[in-house]
Amino acid sequence: MGPETLESKQRAAVEEVLKAYPDKAAKNRAKHLGVGGPEDESQKTCGNVRSNKKTVPGVMSQRGCAYAGSKGVVWGPVKDMIHISHGPIGCGQYSRAGRRNYYIGTTGVDTFVTMNFSSDFQEKDIVFGGDKKLAVCFEEIDALFPLNNGITVQSECPIGLIGDDINATSKVYAKKTGKTIVPVNCEGFRGVSQSLGHHIANDTVRDYIFDAEVETLGEEIEATDYDVAIIGDYNIGGDAWSSRILLEEMGLRVVAQWSGDATLKEMAQTPKVKLNLLHCYRSMNYISRHMEKEFGIPWMEYNFFGPTQTIKSLRKIASFFDESIQQKCEEVIAKYQPMVDGVINKYKPRLEGKQVMLFVGGLRPRHVIGAYEDLGMEVIGTGYEFAHDDDYKRTKDEIMRSTVIYDDVNEYELEAFVKKLQPDLVASGIKEKYVFQKMGLPYRQMHSWDYSGPYHGYDGFAIFAKDMDLAINSPVWAHTKAPWDKTEAEA
Amino acid sequence: MQEVENIVNGQKLFQKPEYQKVLADKKMFEGGMGAVNPEKVAEVAEWTKSWDYREKNLAREAITVNPAKACQPLGAVMVALGFENTMPYVHGSHGCVAYFRSYFTRHFKEPTPCVSDSMTEDAAVFGGLVNMKDGLKNCAALYKPDMIMVSTTCMAEVIGDDLYAFAIAAKEEDGGEFLPEEFPITYAHTPSFVGSHITGYDNMMQGALQQLTEGHQGEQTDTINIIPGFETYIGSIRSIKHIAEEFGAHYVMLGDHSDQWDMPAGEYTMFAGGTKIEDARNAINAKATLSLQKYATAKTMKMITKRWKQKESAELNPIGLRGTDEFVMKLAELTGKEVPESLKVERGRLVDAMQDSYPYMHGKKFAIWGDPDFLIGVVGFLLEMGAEPTHVLCHNAPRGWEDEMRALLDTSPAAADCHVWAGKDLWHMRSLLFTEPVDFMIGNSYGKELMRDTGTPLIYIGFPIFDRHHLHRYSISGYDGALNLLTWITNKVLDQLDEETKDIASTDYFFDLVR
Numbered sequence A: 001m002g003p004e005t006l007e008s009k010q011r012a013a014v015e016e017v018l019k020a021y022p023d024k025a026a027k028n029r030a031k032h033l034g035v036g037g038p039e040d041e042s043q044k045t046c047g048n049v050r051s052n053k054k055t056v057p058g059v060m061s062q063r064g065c066a067y068a069g070s071k072g073v074v075w076g077p078v079k080d081m082i083h084i085s086h087g088p089i090g091c092g093q094y095s096r097a098g099r100r101n102y103y104i105g106t107t108g109v110d111t112f113v114t115m116n117f118s119s120d121f122q123e124k125d126i127v128f129g130g131d132k133k134l135a136v137c138f139e140e141i142d143a144l145f146p147l148n149n150g151i152t153v154q155s156e157c158p159i160g161l162i163g164d165d166i167n168a169t170s171k172v173y174a175k176k177t178g179k180t181i182v183p184v185n186c187e188g189f190r191g192v193s194q195s196l197g198h199h200i201a202n203d204t205v206r207d208y209i210f211d212a213e214v215e216t217l218g219e220e221i222e223a224t225d226y227d228v229a230i231i232g233d234y235n236i237g238g239d240a241w242s243s244r245i246l247l248e249e250m251g252l253r254v255v256a257q258w259s260g261d262a263t264l265k266e267m268a269q270t271p272k273v274k275l276n277l278l279h280c281y282r283s284m285n286y287i288s289r290h291m292e293k294e295f296g297i298p299w300m301e302y303n304f305f306g307p308t309q310t311i312k313s314l315r316k317i318a319s320f321f322d323e324s325i326q327q328k329c330e331e332v333i334a335k336y337q338p339m340v341d342g343v344i345n346k347y348k349p350r351l352e353g354k355q356v357m358l359f360v361g362g363l364r365p366r367h368v369i370g371a372y373e374d375l376g377m378e379v380i381g382t383g384y385e386f387a388h389d390d391d392y393k394r395t396k397d398e399i400m401r402s403t404v405i406y407d408d409v410n411e412y413e414l415e416a417f418v419k420k421l422q423p424d425l426v427a428s429g430i431k432e433k434y435v436f437q438k439m440g441l442p443y444r445q446m447h448s449w450d451y452s453g454p455y456h457g458y459d460g461f462a463i464f465a466k467d468m469d470l471a472i473n474s475p476v477w478a479h480t481k482a483p484w485d486k487t488e489a490e491a
Numbered sequence B: 001m002q003e004v005e006n007i008v009n010g011q012k013l014f015q016k017p018e019y020q021k022v023l024a025d026k027k028m029f030e031g032g033m034g035a036v037n038p039e040k041v042a043e044v045a046e047w048t049k050s051w052d053y054r055e056k057n058l059a060r061e062a063i064t065v066n067p068a069k070a071c072q073p074l075g076a077v078m079v080a081l082g083f084e085n086t087m088p089y090v091h092g093s094h095g096c097v098a099y100f101r102s103y104f105t106r107h108f109k110e111p112t113p114c115v116s117d118s119m120t121e122d123a124a125v126f127g128g129l130v131n132m133k134d135g136l137k138n139c140a141a142l143y144k145p146d147m148i149m150v151s152t153t154c155m156a157e158v159i160g161d162d163l164y165a166f167a168i169a170a171k172e173e174d175g176g177e178f179l180p181e182e183f184p185i186t187y188a189h190t191p192s193f194v195g196s197h198i199t200g201y202d203n204m205m206q207g208a209l210q211q212l213t214e215g216h217q218g219e220q221t222d223t224i225n226i227i228p229g230f231e232t233y234i235g236s237i238r239s240i241k242h243i244a245e246e247f248g249a250h251y252v253m254l255g256d257h258s259d260q261w262d263m264p265a266g267e268y269t270m271f272a273g274g275t276k277i278e279d280a281r282n283a284i285n286a287k288a289t290l291s292l293q294k295y296a297t298a299k300t301m302k303m304i305t306k307r308w309k310q311k312e313s314a315e316l317n318p319i320g321l322r323g324t325d326e327f328v329m330k331l332a333e334l335t336g337k338e339v340p341e342s343l344k345v346e347r348g349r350l351v352d353a354m355q356d357s358y359p360y361m362h363g364k365k366f367a368i369w370g371d372p373d374f375l376i377g378v379v380g381f382l383l384e385m386g387a388e389p390t391h392v393l394c395h396n397a398p399r400g401w402e403d404e405m406r407a408l409l410d411t412s413p414a415a416a417d418c419h420v421w422a423g424k425d426l427w428h429m430r431s432l433l434f435t436e437p438v439d440f441m442i443g444n445s446y447g448k449e450l451m452r453d454t455g456t457p458l459i460y461i462g463f464p465i466f467d468r469h470h471l472h473r474y475s476i477s478g479y480d481g482a483l484n485l486l487t488w489i490t491n492k493v494l495d496q497l498d499e500e501t502k503d504i505a506s507t508d509y510f511f512d513l514v515r
Helices: A003-018 A023-030 A066-075 A090-094 A123-128 A131-144 A157-162 A166-177 A194-210 A239-249 A264-268 A281-295 A307-318 A323-351 A369-374 A389-398 A411-421 A430-438 A457-472 A475-480 B017-030 B038-047 B051-058 B072-080 B094-108 B121-126 B129-143 B154-159 B163-174 B197-213 B234-246 B277-285 B298-306 B320-335 B341-361 B372-384 B401-409 B426-435 B447-454 B478-500
Strands: A033-036 A082-086 A151-155 A181-184 A227-233 A253-259 A275-278 A299-301 A355-358 A378-382 A403-406 A425-428 A443-445 B086-091 B147-152 B185-187 B224-227 B251-253 B288-291 B365-369 B388-394 B419-422 B440-443 B458-460
Touching (some): A003 A023, A003 A033, A003 A378, A003 A403, A023 B129, A066 A090, A066 A194, A066 B094, A090 B072, A090 B094, A131 A151, A131 B051, A151 A166, A157 B154, A166 A181, A194 A281, A227 A239, A227 A281, A239 A253, A239 A307, A239 A323, A239 A457, A239 B017, A253 A264, A253 B017, A275 A281, A281 A299, A281 A389, A307 A323, A307 A369, A307 A457, A323 A457, A355 A411, A369 A378, A369 A457, A378 A411, A411 A430, A425 A430, A425 A457, A430 A443, A430 B094, A443 A457, B051 B426, B072 B086, B072 B094, B072 B147, B086 B094, B121 B129, B129 B147, B129 B163, B147 B154, B147 B163, B147 B197, B163 B185, B185 B197, B197 B277, B197 B298, B224 B234, B224 B298, B234 B251, B234 B320, B234 B341, B288 B320, B320 B478, B341 B478, B365 B372, B365 B426, B372 B388, B372 B401, B372 B478, B388 B401, B388 B426, B401 B419, B419 B426, B426 B447, B447 B458, B458 B478
Parallel strands (some): A082 A151, A151 A181, A227 A253, A275 A299, A355 A378, A355 A425, A378 A403, B086 B147, B224 B251, B224 B288, B365 B388, B365 B440, B388 B419, B440 B458
Antiparallel strands (some): A033 A403
């Protein structure tokens, strides 16, 4: 099948999907769907799709909320602080320990990431306000978890609606104890997706860590010329660790991880680094830009998925430093090349030509394209849950061929696209996983790495390759057809 | 570095020396107590095991730590998925729906359809009417359900949206294109700051049944309605149907999600199985309604006995031997039939198995947590086996539950050592497991951290279970369900016995081949 045929199929799929909607919704969704072409200069964003707009009501969107963006993504992984889900019980329970933000620590004593702290609002808290309860929460937390290095307050929907003042309550307690207390107004109804939650959370890092006197344990860290911070890596399955090792091998010193396996102190000392390395642009570009403006720290977006992108990124990172680093960078690349060649030789013949459709969040809808291509696979459709225009502009540089682009795709659309385009693998989240597996399609969760990973860096790529092979070439998919089922020709 | 012939994932990758060095070196930047002063961490960790800590922990008034409950709309979504071709629709912000779908999907390993009308700031100010008008229309157009069941998030509840009026307005505006006059839109208010997921189940079930049956009152039939409650064991629903079928009873399962969350591979359909809407409309004319979860259907059953005047209705709990016996006898009474021979044989087989295995459960101390009805059932079974339910914890205990559980435990010879913890959470449980230890825990996946911290073996029975596969496909109700409970618990006791006696030339004299 030539690429032209695929492209016309892609365009037909978009047109067809829109027919199912009532007029108003169809008009809206038409702006979010398109076919991206790498060479098409007329496209301002990939596929000319519009993004970061309100979700059409009544469809099965995969989007989350601002609370999820703050508690679930930015703040939640900071391991030595306690994050209160402030409001009714559900939000904290549903988001507990699902994201696999790996960390090292004694949970419940000096680290708290997989736990769930909730102010468990009752009707009386809604009616009379919850600020007093919040103040007691702070005290009880410090009494029972004395080694916490700070508390954040992650607002759920009601907080902003009932007129509570978590900022004042936090300020009073912070003043009394000298501790870092961070109120975050990330109510779920704010904005259109997780995205605003990232931004709000980034701003609170600025206000309550950078612009405050943060007390931290241990000795002051002397800055060096080779200090960098990893920004926007949530250490899912250990991603930041398999990235960190490469940076250290090339002679850099990683003084902070944001925010997988992060501590308050790491974040507080980041303004002293020489370069910020930004992996998830979407969720942490705000604080990176702030550090650039305020402290003159340059930042660069890098991509550690698949060897082609990893090598490109490593060299670009090295270019910010002196020759010794550039020299070591080449040594690192050379050191891993035989292993990478071995992985590709092993898996590429088993995966070559297979087509993939993606739907994920953050950076992955564009960043993982290269990793699939390193294995000889093609991405024929991709989209983001909560991206903005700048993400879709960047996506254009990553695609190799005509690609269906779907912003905030919902269950109906994704199912229709997959049925029409018949990819060999679908890679998305838990909510969609079993829909496609029912159809007998190989599937990988690309938020949680399907309980495997890490996928970042060279070592992560080997796991990625192995997992994609596992999914596509498992014998289980062949069992769907029973021996007594007739093929179409027989029927 | 990875070896091409032996690629390992994070579990073993990070144990390699080069990564152990990375992790050790990272500590110098961390400033956490574990990095700065590990002795202090050990000291505090030890203190958390003490009676002093237990008392301080139990005195908590404001902060909840590691809860064992969820919020109302989760239960409402379950109700909707128990009706044929019915879309759960949550009026409010869409983040909640993403959470409900993930939560159920992680447990059942099945798709969970549910939509939201994506309310955001403007809806917070002006109300969610526009969202609901568009949302109902779009939902009907795209997914073509036969019914939409509307529940609410706390956002919609705080701003006080009126579901009844909104649903009418949506139909009016649509003018019958996608939402014809007769299209059923049932609704319930499900504020997350009241009760828990079982309250939401109750509210949605009550609302849906009341609205669907309006104007359908007719002559009484010999049908028996059965409401399963917030049932997370697919097999349990099937066990109950099996018993009713053995009686040849005319029954209707009201809210039957057993096929929805257990679809065969082959093709994907959004909805499967479920109570027929027509059957639900006629539920008002049934002879009686049996609830299998009293605390999850309190409001619903009140409506049924008071408004529907189904006087022979009853609340049963068919978990364990006695619970199943009571259910069977109630069916015998309602159908006027003798207990069928097939069920007598099933009962006999269960009792035989209980008598084969009793020495391993007898006298063993258990800690258990979960929903109120689940606990009444499983604790009852533990007592039938001579076990000692030492800590029974119900975070979402409704009024009356504590007394009922206490009365149940008082039938045990070990009553004095059996404690009831209503409204407590799993961080409380952690203290209790240190100060008053038990042999085994029975609970959901959240028990995993308790297992790690206290060393108490965990038997996975409950909801949610994310990290063990397929248990939800089994039954814990009926005689066959009791046999599953017996098998899981007994074999975990035996696994643990082997674990404790496997040291070579030390304890392995007791590593018996035959037990």
